[in-house]
Amino acid sequence: MAIDTAPLRLHERDYATGLIEIGDGCFAYLQPDGGWCLSNAGLLAGRDESLLVDTLTDLPRTAAMLEAMRPITTAAPIATLAITHGNLDHYFGNQLVEGAQIVASAGTAHEMADGPTPAAMAAMVASDDPALGGYLRHAFGRFDWSGIEVTLPTRTFEGSFTVDAGGRRAELIEVGPAHTAGDTICHLPEQRVAYTGDLLFVFGTPIVWAGPYENWFRACDTMLALDCDVYVPGHGPLTDRRGVEGVKAYLQFVYAEARARFDAGLDEREAAFDIELGEYAEWGDSERLAINVVSAYREFDQNRPEPGRGELFARMAELARRAR
């Protein structure tokens, strides 16, 4: 696959798969449409070394990405792999990046060590639960869960960490817990670019796995304060400030709507069905609202019993059926 060098199009729903140059020595690898596990990655290439930001969900996809990067990484091999957060669609391909140090925040490393196994993902796809199986196959059925050996960070940090990629600088800034326990932004100050991991979804619905919401609002403010020209989201097309502002507005909206229903005595399930998403109904996977309401309720009442992952997916499946 050739590198796309056309002028950058930002914040457009329609975008292409593959490697795209976004600044001096820096690239994004994009996977439309950014739905479940269709994640993005980044590359910063210096004189003789590169930094890769995240791998992809499975080995074939990661291998295709590394092949697309080969014209760059032959002269500047990947010496460091930074992982933005502990969701498998950002690290299940790690084993293919041989010989690199793998850096992540301690919170992310912990989550990776504790995360779902490839066998568990394959089992989800094979589920014969009539209410749930179809949704799980829609979300995870297109991926190849075979051959994956979960490959963990070799180096962890708290707060921030500087990477020198052959003379080019990247700053890893930990801002989690928000989407997950250890969310990290990879900022390239000279290129005015940030790889944000899943702190940003563009035209797709953010998921609040961890929270609190307040931390994610603050993470949005941090991203805006970095004043980048290009933000590479974890899912969706390249964006600018509009992508950051959009995520913050969505989260503020859901938080307020959930609060009103909590105060009115609705439970999480009723609240998720009751909230009218308006413009956000157009975003992909809008049924993730079911999880986002649960996370908000957990903040409103810390003693609330929490539904398990299976129950959360069942609620999303129900909400998705209702939306259709």
Ligand SMILES: [Zn+2]
């Ligand atoms: Zn992701």
